[in-house]
Amino acid sequence: MAKIIIIEDEASIRAALRDILEYEGYEVDEAENGLVGIEMLVTDYYDVALCNLNMPKMHGFDVLFHAHEAGVSTQIIVITAVGTVENAIESSRLGAFDFIVKPPDLSRLLKVTADAVERYKRAVANRLAGKKIYRIGEFVGESPSMQAIRACIEQASQQRAPVLISGPSGAGKGMVAQQIHYKIRNARRPLITVNCAAIPDELLESELFGHEKGAFPGAASRRIGKIEQAEGGTLFLDEIGRISPAVQEKLMHAIDQQTFTRIGSKKELKLNTRIISSTEKDLVSEVEAGNFRADLYDHLREIAIHLPPLSSHREDIPLLIDKFIQDICLDYNVPDKEIEPAALTYLTLLLWEANTRGLRTALERLIIMCEQVITLDEAKLYA
Incomplete structure (x- = not known):
């Protein structure tokens, strides 16, 4: 029996879709928002997901993105009332199997769902055809260095201490961060990634900590930062060696005090996020050169993992x-x-x-x- 998850914030729509799909013989689970949906996708196995776009806590596009990042094989069908060409194109770019506009045509809904189930089955069959089966994202290798890294991943997944992953570009630092996060038993919390090298210094502080409406010119509305988005889960700071001294100072304060504030706000928020960082740079040399704070470096590397070339x-x-x-x-x-x-x-x-x-x-x-x-x-x- 194929297993389907409905990720939809409106209870009446979830109930209607569930009745239709169960009548067709599918096993059905429900998620009331995108955050719960991605948590269920990465901790269970589903053939197909029906996913709304505009939902509280996590947008449907973010569900698609994080499902792909976590190596989820579930075929995701976007079903939304906002049937714009732009939404359809973005859904496809993020890996959606298909795009259906609400209210859905029943025959099309069932046809697309059946096709998605068949695609999922074919994909699984392909991987079972006489080969050793790996999970997408699994850290592969039998050399002593890879065995040591797997042991470190296992150790880090049992703790909440900050982790610093170092190594050359392309060595798999992001995959190690994912493995640590998703190996936590029954982990139903988000993994939020920030590419520190790709965000200009003047925007990174807002990206991390968020801001209030009117905090600076152009701040037309409140922005929830990545630290808040990762509440209870993991914040992965990719290439942390690239952040500016000002952001280093604010991040150090947040880690030290276990609180932070949005830009333009005086209200302190509790830091309830595990931080995993990565760096291609030699941070010891950066500390010695005065480019990176020694105290921040010490805080970030309670667990240190180095990936060789x-x-x-x-x-x-x-x-x-x-x-x-x-x-x-x-x-x-x-x-x-x-x-x-x-x-x-x-x-x-x-x-x-x-x-x-x-x-x-x-x-x-x-x-x-x-x-x-x-x-x-x-x-x-x-x-």
Whole structure:
């Protein structure tokens, strides 16, 4: 029996959809908002989700984004009263299976749902076709360094202490953060990511702490910051070594006092968020150069995990290739592809300066361009 979750803030709509789907023989669960919905998606297994867009606590687009980030295989159908072209395009970009406007046509709703169930089943079948099955996002490798990292992930997932993940670009720092967050037993709290390197210094403080209406020119309404959005869950500060001294000071104060304020407000809010940070920079050198606060560095690295470059654990590359082929073929809904031994050896010996991210990107090109078996010539051409 296929299992479906309805993520919808209006109880009457949830009840109506549930009656329709249960009559068709589906097992149905409900989530009254987007935050509960994503928590259920990452802690249980569903073939299909029917997800509204404009909901309290978490917008439907955020549900799509976080489901993808967590490696959820559930086929998500957006069902909304705001049937604009822009919403349809954005839903598709974020990985939605289909887009249905309220009130839905019953025959179309059931047809799209049945198609989504079949797609989910095919994707699972593809991954079960004679291969070792990996979970999307699983940290793969049997080298001593990878075994040590998995042990650190397990330890960190049992605690609430801040974690600092260091390592070169593309080594998988974001994946480690996800693993720590989602390995917490019965974790039903959000994981909010902030790419500190991608946000201008003058906007990052507002992005993190939020602001009140009128706090500065252009602040037309209140903004809830990422720290508040991660309430009770995890805030992942990617590339924290890039933040300005002013933001460092405010973040240090928040961690030290376990309180923070929105820009333009005097009301103190409780900091109830676990902080996981990552850095490509050598923060010890940054502290010595006066670019990063020593006290903040000490607070952030109560648990420290270092990821080595891929070239230092080359023996893991065949396992990574196997995993990435499975993941990418699932993403594209195609049968798993094979790889010639000579092509596997060739890829294992490449430098991979972009580390695991570069390896995955190369395999995505190969899967798109090659037939059922990836040959040595094709590996040389497209990798």
